[in-house]
Structure formats: C-alpha cells, structure tokens
Amino acid sequence: MTKHNALPPSPADVRVITSDGCSIGAHSSVLASASPVLERMIERAPRGRNAGCVIRIPGASTDAVVVFLRFLYAPVR
Known part of the structure; x- marks a missing residue:
C-alpha cells in the first residue's frame, strides 16, 4: 500500500498534485x-x-500533503 492509498477510499472529486508530481485524491x-x-x-x-x-x-511534498490530509480526515477525539 502506498502512502496516499491509506486515505479514505471513496471516490474523490479533487486531485491534489504535489511538488514531486504525485496525484492524491481528496x-x-x-x-x-x-x-x-x-x-x-x-x-x-x-x-x-x-x-x-x-x-x-508546488511547495508541498507528497509526504507533507499526505500528513495534512490525514489530519483533515482524522476523527475528532
């Protein structure tokens, strides 16, 4: 499993393109x-x-975007 596949699997309507060219659904x-x-x-x-x-x-690496998205999708505790 890649890092960005750990995010919610439902159909994404946005593609976030990182500074290193990775496309991540959100x-x-x-x-x-x-x-x-x-x-x-x-x-x-x-x-x-x-x-x-x-x-x-452009200024955000794939790792940074994945961490940010995980934070946004994390359940409130």
Whole structure:
C-alpha cells in the first residue's frame, strides 16, 4: 500500500498534485470546510478528465500533503 492509498477510499472529486508530481485524491467538501483558501482554489481550479478539479501545490511534498490530509480526515477525539 502506498502512502496516499491509506486515505479514505471513496471516490474523490479533487486531485491534489504535489511538488514531486504525485496525484492524491481528496474530497472538495473536506478541503473547503478546512480552509477558505482551499475552498477558493477548488472554485477556481481547472476540471480534470472526469470533471473533478485539479489543485497544484508546488511547495508541498507528497509526504507533507499526505500528513495534512490525514489530519483533515482524522476523527475528532
């Protein structure tokens, strides 16, 4: 299992492209609720092949994005 496959398996409507070119699936509702900046990026992002949007984060490595997404998807305790 790769690092980004450890995230929720349901169909993602956003692809996050990291600085090293990795594409990681995420859900626009999760990203938008976490940050108004991400919400604006999603609203303005180009649509991919399957109508999902693509967000590029040039300054973030795959490891950093995976940690960030795991934090967003973690259950509140």
